[in-house]
Amino acid sequence: MKLRIKWKQHLKTIIAFLLIVAVCGAIVVVSGIAPIAASSGHWEITKWFLNFSKERAVATHSMMIEVPDLDVQSKIVQGAGHYEIGCLQCHGSPGKEPPRVVSLMTPKPPDIASIVPDREPQELFYIVKHGIMLTGMPAWPSQQRDDEVWSVVAFLLKYPQLSETEYQQLALGDFEKQSAQTIEGVADDALTVPHEVIESCAGCHGVDGKGRELGVFPKLAGQNEAYMIATLKAYQEDHRHSGTMEPVAGRIDEKIIEEVSQYYSQLKTGDATISSAETEENREAIARGQKIATNGIPQQNVPSCVDCHPTSRTPFNNAYPTLNGQYADYLELQLNLFKQRKRGGTKSANLMHAVVDHMQTEQMQDVSLYYQSLKGGE
Structure with missing residues (x-):
């Protein structure tokens, strides 16, 4: 009985103490005397506490992450x-x-x-x-x-x-930010490189639109202008997902979007992305990819690719991308992102879901290699 009484007395003391602390805290907050100025910095004990909390949180939440x-x-x-x-x-x-x-x-x-x-x-x-x-x-x-x-x-x-x-x-690779740059276009005329290309695009995609010859940056040279306009707007509106491209597209206006898209669409595409030696090494995969692109895979309910992504350089009358000469690694990544529902895109992007849902990994690799093997003008 005595122990119970003592415990109740201690509990009342604890509750009273906590109430006093809460009231004092409320007075400090309401009165506005608590400093929030960045110029004042943190007290050392505050700095230690925040750092310690951060370190423990990072260690705990990253514990089960698998590193590729x-x-x-x-x-x-x-x-x-x-x-x-x-x-x-x-x-x-x-x-x-x-x-x-x-x-x-x-x-x-x-x-x-x-x-x-x-x-x-x-x-x-x-x-x-x-x-x-x-x-x-x-x-x-x-x-x-x-x-x-x-x-x-x-x-x-x-x-x-x-x-x-x-x-x-x-x-940046070999690219240097210089104003008033020009480059030869498809009509053999000198195209003036837009300022936004120099400032924001060329570091990854190149002034020539060839993606620095790396599969992580898509080729933009000769790309469908309507598709690029729609894609940049999709990045702006958070319909297409990319932590790199969304901030870039988000700060430019419609006029610049049209200027950049028109510029890249008028560039020469150049030769096929892969060498003849690589083509020989992958000839069987490319042949399988050509069959998929041309005929689809009827038994898997996969339609042909060329209906929307023709392999001939015909005038563009839609907002679908041209895939000729595009990097296989990039194309395969996009197909997988579609399959995982992590890519997003333009208003037509959902058409790809029904396609990739029925494709196997090897088939996506094959069709990507086939499109990579094509010259931009073929």
């Missing part, structure tokens, strides 16, 4: 391309300090080279994909595209060892 093969040059280059347009502004790059205004943020964005060696790949993935509350670190703009997030992680793992020159090569 990240030592792939195309992934590293793709990640570098996103870093150049999406991360450099806060974190800087080798040989380039972040803007002064960033140093006045609370907390200040960390130096990537110093923190990456202490992180596991799955931890980097969790941070890049989900961001961190109250730090200015945003979540990945498209939560459906883990493949893009892993490319950024692949790049970050290489970042601490990069020189300024090596970084520039990964992020």
Whole structure:
């Protein structure tokens, strides 16, 4: 009985203490005396508590994430391309300090080279994909595209060892941002390269629209203008998913969309993407892909591809993409994203779901190789 009475007395004391703390907290908040100025920084104990909480949360939530093969040059280059347009502004790059205004943020964005060696790949993935509350670190703009997030992680793992020159090569290749550039178009006339292409597109897709000869960046040279306009608008409206492209498309207006689309549609497509040696090596797969593209797979309810994506360079009268000479890796990825319902796209994108749902992985590879083997003008 005495123990019960003592326990009740202790409970009343605890409740009273908590009520006092709550009232004091409410007074501080309502009165507005609690500092929120970034210029004041955090108290050391606050900084420790927030850091400790962050470390434990990242470690716990990344525990079961499976890490794919990240030592792939195309992934590293793709990640570098996103870093150049999406991360450099806060974190800087080798040989380039972040803007002064960033140093006045609370907390200040960390130096990537110093923190990456202490992180596991799955931890980097969790941070890049989900961001961190109250730090200015945003979540990945498209939560459906883990493949893009892993490319950024692949790049970050290489970042601490990069020189300024090596970084520039990964992020931009041989491209240099210069105004008043021109390039020869299909009509053998000199096309003026739009400013937006120089600033936002060429680092990944190239001034020539050939995607830096890497399967992670699609070729845009000779692409259907109507399709590109519809696609950029789909990125703007969050109908097509990409954490890299959505922010880029989101900041340009309709006039620029039309200008960029018209420019790339007028470029020469060049030769087939793969060499004759590669064609010989994959000739059986290409032959199977040609059969699928031409006749479909009737027994699997898969229609032919050429009805919407003809292999001859006929005038475009729809908003479907031309696939001739496109990278097989890129095409295969798109087919898989359609199948997983993670791609999105224009108003016609849902037509692809019924197609890919009945296709096997090898069949998607074959038809991708077939389209890659075609010259843009054939």
